[in-house]
Structure formats: C-alpha cells, structure tokens
Amino acid sequence: MKKIWKPVLHKAITGQWRRFLMKKMPAPYPGKMKNPGLYLHVPFCEKLCPFCPYNREKYDTDKYAEYEKSVHKEINLYAKNVPSQKYVSLYIGGGTPTINVPGLVRIIQHMKASFALDDCDICVEFHPSHMEEDCLRALKQTGVTLISIGVESTNDDLLKRLGRNHDGKTALESVRRAVSMGFRSVNVDLMFVLPGQTLEQLDEDLTRMLGAGIDQISTYPIFGFPYSEMGMEQGIRGIRRPDEALIRTMFDLIAIRSRESGFERCAVWSFLKPSRKKFSSITRHHYLGFGPSAASMIGDHFYVNTFSVNEYVEALSHGRPVALVMEVPKRIEMAYWLYWRVYEMRIPNEEFSVLFEQELEEVFGRLMLIPRALSMAEKNGHGYVITEAGAYWIHRIQNEYSLNYINRLWGRCRATPWPNEVIL
Secondary structure (H helix, E strand, O other): OHHHHHHHHHHHHHOOOOOOEEEOOOOOOOOOOOOEEEEEEEOEEOOOOOOOOOOOEEOOHHHHHHHHHHHHHHHHHHHHHOOOOEOOEEEEEEOOHHHOHHHHHHHHHHHHHHOEOOOOEEEEEEOHHHOOHHHHHHHHHHOOOEEEEEEEOOOHHHHHHHOOOOOHHHHHHHHHHHHHOOOOEEEEEEEEOOOOOOHHHHHHHHHHHHOOOOOEEEEEEOOOOOOOHHHHHOOOOOOOOOOHHHHHHHHHHHHHHHHHOOOEEEEOOEEEOOOOOOOOOOOOOEEEEEOOOOEEEOOOEEEEEOOOHHHHHHHOOOOOOEEEEEEOOHHHHHHHHHHHHHHHOEEEHHHHHHHHOOOHHHHHHHHHHHHHHOOOEEEEOOEEEEOHHHHHHHHHHHHHHHHHHHHHHHHHHHHOOOOOEEEO
16 A cells, blocks of 8 residues: 555655655755754764664764864864855754763854854753753853753663663653753653553653653654664564554543643644743754764755764865765755645745745645545645644654655665665
C-alpha cells in the first residue's frame, strides 16, 4: 500500500513524480533569506545512546578543540559572504551541546558578534546529566532564552533499556532547576512506545513532567532508523511497530493529560501553556547550519555539511565543508513550507502570500480537499487548521517520511563523508 500512496502524495504536494536528488556540487552562498534562523550542531556526547539517530560521537577534549576552531572558521566564512540581515533565532542541537560549556559560550558570542541576533531567541538542547547550576547560569548570561531537556522518561528501567546515563530523579531535579532559573521557556522531551513501556508508565512520566512547572512538553515516538544501533538490531527495515492500538492510545493519553494540566496543542507532537513562548527546532523557513551534519535551507538550494568531524575540520582548513547540495525549485520550497505548517497544525494564507507572492488556495487548494473530506483539516478565514482527528494521522505520515527521507540521507552520509549523490 505504501508503494502506492507515498508516490501519489509526493506528486500531489511537490508537483513532480521524480524523487529528490542531492549531489556533490558547488554550494552557493545565500542572498537575502526569508525569516532566517541559524543552527549549530555539536556532535559530541559523553555516552552514545543506542536509540539516537543523530550525528554524534564520543566526546574527546582534543577533537572538540579542533571542532570549535573550525566552527569559528565557518562562522567567519558566512559572515563575510552572506548579506547582512536580521535572524529570528539561533538553535543549538546535538549531540550534547553543553558537553563543553566554555566552548559553547565562545561560539555563541562569536555568532552574536557576526550576525544580527538582537532580540532573537537562542535555543539550546540539554541532557539532564549536563545541567549544573553554573552551566545554566553561564548560558543564560550569554543570551540563551529557550531550553529543551531530553528527559525521554522518568522510569529508571526504561532509561536503562534506552542506554541513558541518567535516572528519573536526576531528570526531575534538572527540570526543576531549569524552571527556577527564569528562562523564557522550558520544554521537556518525552518518548513514547518505548520497548516494553506500559500505558501506566507513560502516565507517570506525564504526571511528573506536567507538574514540574515547565512551559511546553514535546512527545515523540521512538524512531527506529536502520543505521542507529537499535535500528540495526531490528534489521534494515527499521522500527518494529508496536501494536497500532497502543500507539493510538498513548498518543491520545498525551493529549488528554496535557489539556488537563492547562496545556494546548501547538504542534503535532507538542503542547504549550497559553501565553508562553513556543520552543521549536525545525520550523524556520530559511536557515544556515554550522558544524558537522548541519543542513542549510536558503530558498533555491538545500545543502548539508559532511557528517565526519575529521573531514569537517580538514575541509575548513581550505574551504567549505558542504558535502551534498540540492537545487530547490519554487514549488518544492512551497511544499517544504507546507510540510512544516502542517506539523504546526496551522496553514496561514497571509504568510504564504508574503513568502511566495501567490495565493495558498491557488497552489494547494485542491490538495487540501482530501484532508478536509476526511475531517483531518478545516478551512477558516485565515487558511487551514489541522483537527485533533487529523493530528494522529499527520503524526503517522510524517513519521513515515522521517524514516524514509532522513534515513536515506543520514545513512549515506554517515557511511561516507563525501557521497557523490543521494536519491531521496
């Protein structure tokens, strides 16, 4: 069935049957971008969790020093070659970004000195084991406003199965410490449908986190990418699906408990306290990426840096670290915008017309007839909204695309630092 609906949906959204092609080619510097953000990838962890698909390696002091020097070089390259303009955010992910706090502070300060980041949010991902008060204070003083904590679970048995090096008590203490520091927003990440996880265990996680004073909670199904250690154990086809009824029941329980605690859905996977600042890592329209494996979306091109730290360092000794580039026609850029607006559950007419100088209805009106007919979306005076009934199916469809596109790109780039091409 997937062989039928996936290419049909691809054609309906992108306007083409052919698959996306990323290849080795010169990467242009961007001109003026639309509402751009910056992204920094810190690819180091104290311990490599087997479930994690993201590009990371074991922390080494000397290698981090080389990485940091190279990031400063990459910042200088973009600052010199990209037109001056205001950026809406700086997002820092990993890996474990706070594995070396002084180094991270230096990089943030360099970015603030090189790009127009006045009054923008600076967002950082945290591991519960790297959230000492001195660390939080140093980053807050540097300008960090939004933080996200990878709790994943508060159940010690589940954390051990995931290979995490923290326990539930440490996680809860870290969350409360962060809340007390007065950041603009504190988000907590939880995972569900974990191996062996019961509904009762998920309910306990939700109760503890929703009662800890946080501003936002984001919940993710466990990803089973074939190249992660957990994915390899499950075979090249990826994640072993838990019972469909359990997935749906857990998804619904998250929504129920979040609303009971005064949170409102702000994205397919996230719930936010009213009037609080939303934390999001993936919804900027245009952005520049720094660090190994960082991607950049500049409008007419999308490119990704080499995943290898060693090759990243070597490339920046004489040029840029871009490994693969994809040309992005306007219709594909529109489809990219639509994908993330669906994730946010709101598809605004005005934003689309400002960005693309076309009307949303002209481009995607016919496509939206399908989710409307299935009660997955509704039309209003501002555009479209995804319904609660549609949220679950959007979650499932986007998970399929993550397992497909991201696995192909990341899997190939992890296997070889400089692939000739990747067909997505």
